[in-house]
Amino acid sequence: MPALQCVCVIEALLAVLIGYLLGSLPVADFVSRRYGGPDLRDVGDHNPGFWNSRTVLPRNASLTIFVGDLAKGIISVLAAQSMSTDWRVWYLAAGGAMIGHAWPIFARFRGGRSVLAWVGAAIVLSPLPAGFAVVMVLLFWAATREFSHAVRIGVVLFPFAQWYQDGPWRTAATGVLMSIIGVRFVMASDKTIADRFASLRAARSIRAAAPLTRWSKRAASDDDPRE
Template sequence: MLWVYIISAYVLGTFLTATVVGRLRGIDISKAGSGNLGARNAGRVLGKWAFFSVMIGDGLKGVIVVLSGQALAMTNSVIALALLCAVFGHVYPFWRKFRGGKGVATLVGGLLFFQPWGIVWLVSGFSVVALITRSSTKGMYGAFVVYSMMLLIFEQQSAFFAVIAMAFVVWANKQEVKE
């Protein structure tokens, strides 16, 4: 059951909401704008409705992975590993030649349900850094740093894979900071 859950998390991650939203408008998002299959590019190409649609759809992948792991009575470490696999699937979907999105919404969706107190730390870290830097990307980094610190303090057993997932998303978004 464990491996079925982990592999299913990766496969779920490979479902890219941006491709569906783009097809509804007759546009291949992978060939428009930056070519990235995430919410930001969908928003740039198709508008705010597309941004929010893709963000919610991709975020739900993370929510599904975490809630299904909890329903299956998986440990937090296994759930964090599955969330990492879902994010990895979003960034590197096998059926799209390993070119997907950046993984932010999928990770954030999962983190919101990973720990009950998580939303407080994500929002506070994001708010402080975004207010100082005037950058939502850097705000996201701040959210991940604060969340990582809280996991390392309060949830040490499951922190490893969750922190790796956050570091992976930061790495996948490294180009966004330069813009």
């Protein structure tokens, strides 16, 4: 029994490590540099991922980022499945990939929001519920032309479909994975709010300094002996 537990622990640690290293690969950085684009953290919503890349990179570059981020989750789970039959190890690999994408060691821990890494993992972990969610996303996208809203609907519907097929334990594990995305979104929102407050403070400082500047110029002109 201790040997089996040891093997399980080793498998779990390897799964997390492999997932984290794969997730840490800065695909968006590689692609953006290849196409002469900017650092995606400095433009748009500051997210180094597919959605932000659409506004500043060619379509084929954005699609490359899409496939690369999706592959992080897919390959991580497939690697875990090749070395363990324990579904919990598979989920640990998926979590490692998502954490690696969000806080990558190869990019100074400044990563994306792990949505595509999660989608890739979900495709392997629960193919039928993932397929159902993808169909719903496409239908809502066709009806509303709002891709981001359609994706949110698919994310909400996926756990219900998974509960029906896989039961409560795997669905709960999926909830843990989705919480990583939630944490990343909250952190990004806090940074955006902080940036806005900083901009407001800077604008107020400029407005407060403007009368002093005008007064200084007026005083200088009054003291000018040439007048």
